[in-house]
Amino acid sequence: MAKDLVNTLADLKEKEALGIVQERLSAGEDPLRILDDARRGVEIVGKRFSDEEYFIPDLVYSGEILKQITDMVKPKLTKAAEVKRLGKVIVGTVAGDIHDIGKDIVVFMLDVNGFEVFDLGIDVPVQKFVDKIKETGSGVVGLSGFLTLAFQSMKDTVGAIEKAGLRNEVKIMIGGGQIDDQVRSFTGADAYGKDAMDAVKLAKGWIGG
């Protein structure tokens, strides 16, 4: 039996992990199972990051390995076998704030955990969130912000979603350096998360079945 891809990837052993993928592909294994193992490996990376055992460069590295694995596996995937997604999530750093590191980690972990993620980037005008909800029918919106002034933008964004008549269609989560329940209640969001794993948990609770 081939070595354990999940743990090899979780330990960030790039060459070994890619070797295992190559072996399993050559043996004619179902590419979806390989991808699923790779995802579980990165999930462990995310947990270790939450526990402060891993750091940002570890996360970035795991993302690069995962991308290589996806590229290797993709040609073998038949259309029918496309990965089934849990649901759609829109994520962006709110207007007036340009911090992207935390937001990028949330996008990555949501993606790895099976969500279809629409990343609107940074300094996102409120209308762009509204338009994207209409366009994609996403059930969850994640608002990111590090600056104090981001809290007002979050409130404005929640307000605009409400005004567009979409507030009951979506769950809204917020996150960022200084956010707590007091901020959550000020913005009118449904929940806040202290890290990317929280964001995954919240999204799974709402639309992940």
Added chain:
Amino acid sequence: METRVSSPTREVFIGDGHPTVLIGERINPAGKKKLAEALKAGNLEVVHREALAQAQAGADILDVSVGTFGVNEVKLLPQAVKTVMDTVDIPLCLDSAVPEALEAALKVYKGKPLINSVTGEERSLARVLPLVKEYGAAVIGLVQDEKGIPKDSERRIAIAHKLVEKATAFGIAQEDIIIDCLAFAVGADPGSGTAVIDTIRKIKAELGVNLTLGASNVSFGLPDRSLLNNAFVVMAVAAGVTCLIVDAAKIRPAVVAADLILGRDKHARRYIDSYRQRQRLQKQEG
């Protein structure tokens, strides 16, 4: 190029001919829950304590920011500034993203302060530069504009040029503009360290202005942050940064060492004093 700032009785000079000036960063509620809670309650005791501790740790200037959720900065910033002025006699760096709060703080400040900050955004230039001029202050200019903070050095340099042009056109002396090249987290973007060092060198060569840097950003998301911050500030000083916004207690020894190597510490007075001070502290604690 020499920037002068002052408190009622003390002057601090920033420039190549002087040791690197340390601007104490700790009176800032971002990421400090206790301070944030105290400020929300209008309690300035922590501000008083931090001012004292940083001055003792060798900070030359103190940054004062009260920006956090649930705080009226226009009301609280001048109060915090007064508290710090009553505690220590060193120049201050008035820090807020709210121009009205800066103005309120400028009204109570005695001496020539530093203002933190103006950006390359039109609305910031239009609102902050008149304050710098009216109150005869010096100002920190961030290389950031409507499109955010550029990752590449070319566009950061372009914004630095714009900041200096706009300020001098407004009648502000070039020595009263200090450019902050804005450090990114190297853990998230491995190229960002060289980008900022490159930016520092070029702005220094092209504009000759004084340069500053908030050094703690660079280590975000990494372990042993103090080690990285220290390595980074030494490189930044070697590249041309003349003042730093830092935790003086953690950073000063390395900066004093760098100054000695760069020939800014005659007879190694500061280096040896800094050593003796640490020895005394160790004895007291040991």
